[in-house]
Every structure is written in C-alpha cells, then in structure tokens.
Amino acid sequence: MNIRNSITSIFLACALSVSAQNYDTVTGTIDQIIYDRLPDGSDIALMVYDLTADTTIYAYRERVMCRPASVQKVVTSITALSSLGTDYTFDTRLCSLGSISQDSVLNGDLYLIGGLDPSLMEQDLKDMVAGLKKAGISRVRGKVYADVSAMDSIFWGSGWCWDDAPSSFQPYISPLMVHEGYVGVQVKPAAKGQAPEVVLFPSNSYVTVENTALTGVSSKGPLKITRDWTNNSNNIRISGNCTKRQATDLSVVGTDKFAFALFREYMEQAGIRCDGYGWAECPAMANTLVTVSHGIQGIMKEALKESNNLYAECMFLQTGRINCPKGVSFTESAKFTENFVARKFGFRSSQFNVVDGCGLSMYDMFSPSFMVDMLSMIYKDRKLYDILYRSLPVSGVDGTLKTRMNSKNSITKVHAKTGSVTGACTLAGYLKTANGHDVAFCIMNEGVLKMAASRNVQDAICDALCEFGM
Numbered sequence: 001m002n003i004r005n006s007i008t009s010i011f012l013a014c015a016l017s018v019s020a021q022n023y024d025t026v027t028g029t030i031d032q033i034i035y036d037r038l039p040d041g042s043d044i045a046l047m048v049y050d051l052t053a054d055t056t057i058y059a060y061r062e063r064v065m066c067r068p069a070s071v072q073k074v075v076t077s078i079t080a081l082s083s084l085g086t087d088y089t090f091d092t093r094l095c096s097l098g099s100i101s102q103d104s105v106l107n108g109d110l111y112l113i114g115g116l117d118p119s120l121m122e123q124d125l126k127d128m129v130a131g132l133k134k135a136g137i138s139r140v141r142g143k144v145y146a147d148v149s150a151m152d153s154i155f156w157g158s159g160w161c162w163d164d165a166p167s168s169f170q171p172y173i174s175p176l177m178v179h180e181g182y183v184g185v186q187v188k189p190a191a192k193g194q195a196p197e198v199v200l201f202p203s204n205s206y207v208t209v210e211n212t213a214l215t216g217v218s219s220k221g222p223l224k225i226t227r228d229w230t231n232n233s234n235n236i237r238i239s240g241n242c243t244k245r246q247a248t249d250l251s252v253v254g255t256d257k258f259a260f261a262l263f264r265e266y267m268e269q270a271g272i273r274c275d276g277y278g279w280a281e282c283p284a285m286a287n288t289l290v291t292v293s294h295g296i297q298g299i300m301k302e303a304l305k306e307s308n309n310l311y312a313e314c315m316f317l318q319t320g321r322i323n324c325p326k327g328v329s330f331t332e333s334a335k336f337t338e339n340f341v342a343r344k345f346g347f348r349s350s351q352f353n354v355v356d357g358c359g360l361s362m363y364d365m366f367s368p369s370f371m372v373d374m375l376s377m378i379y380k381d382r383k384l385y386d387i388l389y390r391s392l393p394v395s396g397v398d399g400t401l402k403t404r405m406n407s408k409n410s411i412t413k414v415h416a417k418t419g420s421v422t423g424a425c426t427l428a429g430y431l432k433t434a435n436g437h438d439v440a441f442c443i444m445n446e447g448v449l450k451m452a453a454s455r456n457v458q459d460a461i462c463d464a465l466c467e468f469g470m
Helices: 020-037 069-084 122-134 255-269 296-305 309-320 330-345 368-379 382-391 451-466
Strands: 043-050 055-060 089-096 105-107 110-113 139-141 144-147 182-188 197-201 208-211 224-227 235-239 246-251 277-279 287-295 414-421 423-432 438-448
Touching: 020 055, 020 451, 043 368, 043 451, 069 296, 069 309, 069 330, 069 368, 069 382, 069 414, 069 423, 089 122, 089 296, 122 255, 122 287, 144 255, 182 235, 197 208, 197 235, 224 246, 287 296, 296 309, 296 382, 309 330, 330 368, 368 382, 368 423, 368 438, 414 451, 423 451, 438 451
Parallel strands: 105 139, 110 144, 144 277, 208 235
Antiparallel strands: 043 055, 043 438, 089 110, 089 287, 182 197, 182 246, 224 235, 414 423, 423 438
C-alpha cells in the first residue's frame, strides 16, 4: 500500500514565513503516523487548515460523513452562543399570582418553573426556599405546583442506546432537574458478615435501596451497585461482597419528580406550609418571586471541558425554544440547529445531520471539512472565538485533554474537543504551531473498538502540527 498515493496532501507556500518544504515535512510526517499507527480495520478522515496563512495544510477524505461523537458539542455550543447570545441565562423561577399578606401568608398558588438549567443543584433549591422566607412568606394559602411545560415528555434524543439507561452520562432530561439528574451511591464496609453502609448523594427518600451485600464474605461475589433499569425503577440494588469503599453515579428516572420531591422536603424543613402539591402550567401573568440563574458561558464550558452530555442537551433544547417556547422537543431543536447553521454559516443540509446536542445519537453525522469550516468562521468573530477557545479542553492542562499531549512541544498548545462512542473516536479544535500560526483541525477515526490506539494517532498528529514551522 502506498500511503502517499492514498492520501490527498495539499502543501502550498505562503508569504507568512512558511515554505513549501515546511508543508512537505509535516504532511509527510502525518502520512507516516497514519500508515504506522492507524488501528487495523479502521478508517480515518481529517482536515487541517492554517488560519493565519489562510490555506489548507492537510486533507484526507475530508468530505466523508462520520459520526462526530462528542465533537457534536462544538456545533451545539456555537449555535447556542450565536443564537441565544453570550449573556443568556438559564432560569429556574418561583412565581405566583397571589399577594403576600401582613401575616406572612401568600394568598394564591405557587409555581416552581423549570427552565432547563442543567447546573441546578440542591443548594439552589434551598436558596429558593430561603428566598421565599426573605420575601416574608411562611405559609402558602394555595398549592405548590411544578411547571415542566418548557419541554415535551421525550427525555432522550433519537438514536440513544437504551442499555445506557442506568449511566449518569445519559440522564432522563426534563425542564426541572437537580444534581444533574443522578444520585451518587457510596457503599462502605461494616463489620465482617454485616451489611455495608449505603450513603446517597444528595440524601433523599425518592429512590429506594435494596441492600443484600455483606462485608468480607467472598462467597457473595464481586460488589455490584446498579439500578433496576430493566423495570425503569429507582430501586438501587447493592449486592455481593464489600471489602472497601466503592462509589458510583446512577441516573434517576423521573428527574422532574426527583427535583420537586427535594424542593418539597426543603420547604417543609423551612417550616413553609401549603395546601398541597401538584403539576400545572404557571399562568402567564404571574409575578416572579425568586429566580436562580446560571449563565450560558459557564454551562458551555462544562459541556466542552468535561464533555457533559446533559449540559450540551440543555443548550440544544434552549435553542429550540426560540421558535417553540413551550413543549420543545429534540426534533424541534434539531430543526432549529440545522436551519440556523445553514442560514448563519451557509452550509447545505446535505453536509450534516443533527439529531441531538451531545453526540450520543447514532444518527449525528458530519465531515471534517464541515467542522473545520465552522471553526474557521467562528475564528473570524473574535468575541465568540475567545469564549469558545477558553471553553475547550487544553492539552496537558484540563478537561478531557488533561493527560493528553503534555509533551514540551504540545502542552497548552491544543484547545480541542474530544469525542468517543463505540466505533468512533474524534478530535477537533484549534492548535498553535511553533511559528505562531493558528490552526483549525478535525480528525475523525471510524471503526474503532479500542480508543487508546486512536487517541495516540490523534495526539501524534497534533504533536507534529505543533512542531510545524520550527
């Protein structure tokens, strides 16, 4: 196999201190990396573009449609930041039509309105309850309702794998969520022969625990911590032999009910009584009593740095709410993203397929040239570019690149989003060459079963590019 005949390498000279020989050297190096290290049975598609010199450095199968995996989050982030605005906030509100009397009674129903905030934590709910107390409310003469009308009832994106259900990375998404839609489960050994201690984070009575494990009894087999996901139940099952502290995170079914249960518990702890609880849409004319807000830039940073699926999906669904404020769906949000990307950046619908916001779907598709074109366009908008650039994982420093590309030549030089699902391993973003040029790139490896080998190829290509121009 002649790798140089199978790969289209473009090396053009430019007037910015980069010679044809420099291009020839780096393309030859990348050719050799692919030839020597590409995992057997897999394919690769990639594109590298010198933003400073405004020319393509390297391109191979750059128009082939591939599964982006979590690189999809870059498309979601660019769309959300561009359409919602850099100062957009995700708001959870307490509203009412009632008035507060002198005896600290709210005369009317109270509504807890979910705003698709992925970063809402239990302390936020406690702060909202404290806000009611600060407003002078110690009694609600009416019911307390949860309003989850912002989104429809389909909690997963199309093409998600059903058997990922217990995993915290695949939450049951709703407009009202807390603790990212999962509970932490910690199991600690007790005296030999006794049941180990089980601790939940956050502490709650919404989920149940079935603990049949024993401490120091090897005949029980390995310790298992799972949820009864085949019956779609929130019954957490602990079984086997506990020899040391173990912990895991498990998704919660009915995340809106979980959040509302915690809110009710915090209200009762604060001594705020009401006439009952329920589910209803808040009247349009209701007044806002308390608001908890989190900005889009922090949410985007979590989605990109830590590859948080929930944060990406909530941005994705928020963009869909621009055209569909109530009952937004994944389908509506996908339609918005496709139309926005086509209108804003001039792409044709045949160049990409958007189904969800995080890349879990098997139906998301685009090519390296599509991704590099998007990165190049954002590069020209310095305000958006600066926010995106700061939010991406940094090689050898943080996020999903913390332990990668940490050599002298590449550490801190690569700001890029990783992606991995069974069968696909991807990397896309920006890097800085040795001669100070900014480069946009996208590497998509398909047919991958072991991610480490594919990541090694990506890292080696980035290392070669960071040395480029020396």
